[in-house]
Amino acid sequence: MMTGSDVAPGRVRRDRRPRLDPASGSSPMARALQLAAQVRTATAPNPWVGCVLVSRSGEVFEGATEPPGGPHAEVVAIGRAGEEARGSVLYTTLEPCAHQGRTPPCTGAIVAAGVSKVVVGILDPDPQVCGRGVEELRDRGVEVEVGEMAEEVSAQLAPYLKHRRTGRPWVILKLGASADGRIAAPDGSSRWITGEAARRDAHRLRAESDAVLVGAGTVRVDDPSLTARDGSQVVAEPLRVVLGSVPRGAKVRPALEMRGDPGGVLDDLGARGVLQVLVEGGSQVAHRFHEAGVVDRYVLYLAPALFGGDDAVPMFRGAGAPDMARIWRGRFVSMEPLGSDLRLELEAVGAEVPAGLDALIGSSSNMPAGEDARTQPDQEEV
Numbered sequence: 001m002m003t004g005s006d007v008a009p010g011r012v013r014r015d016r017r018p019r020l021d022p023a024s025g026s027s028p029m030a031r032a033l034q035l036a037a038q039v040r041t042a043t044a045p046n047p048w049v050g051c052v053l054v055s056r057s058g059e060v061f062e063g064a065t066e067p068p069g070g071p072h073a074e075v076v077a078i079g080r081a082g083e084e085a086r087g088s089v090l091y092t093t094l095e096p097c098a099h100q101g102r103t104p105p106c107t108g109a110i111v112a113a114g115v116s117k118v119v120v121g122i123l124d125p126d127p128q129v130c131g132r133g134v135e136e137l138r139d140r141g142v143e144v145e146v147g148e149m150a151e152e153v154s155a156q157l158a159p160y161l162k163h164r165r166t167g168r169p170w171v172i173l174k175l176g177a178s179a180d181g182r183i184a185a186p187d188g189s190s191r192w193i194t195g196e197a198a199r200r201d202a203h204r205l206r207a208e209s210d211a212v213l214v215g216a217g218t219v220r221v222d223d224p225s226l227t228a229r230d231g232s233q234v235v236a237e238p239l240r241v242v243l244g245s246v247p248r249g250a251k252v253r254p255a256l257e258m259r260g261d262p263g264g265v266l267d268d269l270g271a272r273g274v275l276q277v278l279v280e281g282g283s284q285v286a287h288r289f290h291e292a293g294v295v296d297r298y299v300l301y302l303a304p305a306l307f308g309g310d311d312a313v314p315m316f317r318g319a320g321a322p323d324m325a326r327i328w329r330g331r332f333v334s335m336e337p338l339g340s341d342l343r344l345e346l347e348a349v350g351a352e353v354p355a356g357l358d359a360l361i362g363s364s365s366n367m368p369a370g371e372d373a374r375t376q377p378d379q380e381e382v
């Protein structure tokens with residue numbers, strides 16, 4: 001029997017029960033999360049959303065956000081269900097939109113299809129939605145429940161949520177280093193500290209990012225092309241950003257040259273619609289972003305190798321914590337072996353789910369409390 005994890009998006013399941021994989025305890029919302037994950041690199045700058053529609057007879061129809069300009073997840077699932085949508089329950093990771101963007105509002109499609117109940121993971125903090133989707137559905141007689149698997153959905157949509165709340169992209173700082181924390185040899189060479197599996201994983205991170213950023217020092221030494229080559233469906237190559245000047249003839253051209261403090265750079269990238277930026281070093285840039293406290297996730301690939309001295313290039317070039325009281329403290333989000341290397345993902349202690357779960361679930365009446373979400377600059381759906 002197929003499980004929730006091995007069904008391709010859109011396959012119609014003749015399973016009569018709404019629980020998709022009773023053996024593993026998987027639920028329609030868990031399946032919707034899986035569907036969203038499958039389109040993670042294909043929807044930018046729109047959010048990656050998954051949807052599962054369970055008909056009155058228990059048939060299951062699935063949808064995920066199509067590339068920009070295409071239908072949203074709910075509309076895909078409803079289209080597949082046809083008449084079976086009447087009286088159904090629709091599970092969607094993100095609140096359905098209620099506004100006309102490039103595509104018509106999903107709320108209209110849900111009401112027109114006769115869906116009885118909508119179960120939403122989280123509210124959409126985008127000022128154009130922000131509770132209006134839920135409100136409109138209720139006004140038009142559709143039962144709505146908000147908050148199912150809200151924590152998981154918030155984690156999955158963290159870059160989108162941060163962008164809509166703050167106007168800035170989600171920042172991942174990625175470095176490949178020896179086990180003694182050095183990212184290049186004293187002569188500047190760094191290829192390759194880590195192995196093939198780590199490099200493949202880093203390419204996946206690029207494919208998920210809307211921009212990749214390095215310092216001019218790295219361009220001068222490594223001459224990277226900074227393209228995403230992991231084989232994922234990528235709507236567009238990430239924007240290549242270089243802090244400082246790009247030398248003539250560099251492989252990274254065309255690239256956006258930027259200057260200034262990390263906060264300003266992030267404001268600028270956010271205004272360009274960048275939801276996630278992957279900062280790939282080198283050591284001065286890593287230091288500046290870390291020092292400014294703007295990094296949401298540190299992804300470190302550590303190789304079983306030691307430079308064994310203090311002359312190799314450190315992860316962070318510049319003054320660090322002057323004493324133990326001011327050391328940066330974080331927590332490991334994940335630790336996993338990757339080929340012969342170790343992949344560590346860290347975040348600051350106390351880093352919250354980016355858009356406070358309360359605001360994303362709504363008050364007891366399930367309406368948004370997200371006052372700050374409303375004050376964000378208007379974002380056009382693209």
Ligand SMILES: NC(=O)c1ccc[n+]([C@@H]2O[C@H](COP(=O)([O-])OP(=O)(O)OC[C@H]3O[C@@H](n4cnc5c(N)ncnc54)[C@H](OP(=O)(O)O)[C@@H]3O)[C@@H](O)[C@H]2O)c1
Pocket residue numbers: 174175176177182183184185187188189190193214215216217218219221222243244245258259260261262280281282283284285286288313317
């Ligand atoms: N293992 C890894 O993961 C990894 C990743 C990347 C790089 N590396 C290694 O790291 C080394 C390069 O590191 P690095 O510290 O020398 O260079 P870097 O951090 O890549 O670049 C520093 C340079 O970027 C420019 N810059 C930085 N911030 C700026 C800002 N806010 N505004 C304007 N310009 C800005 C400045 O260029 P100007 O001097 O032109 O003003 C500065 O000298 C290389 O050896 C490379 O192989 C390793």
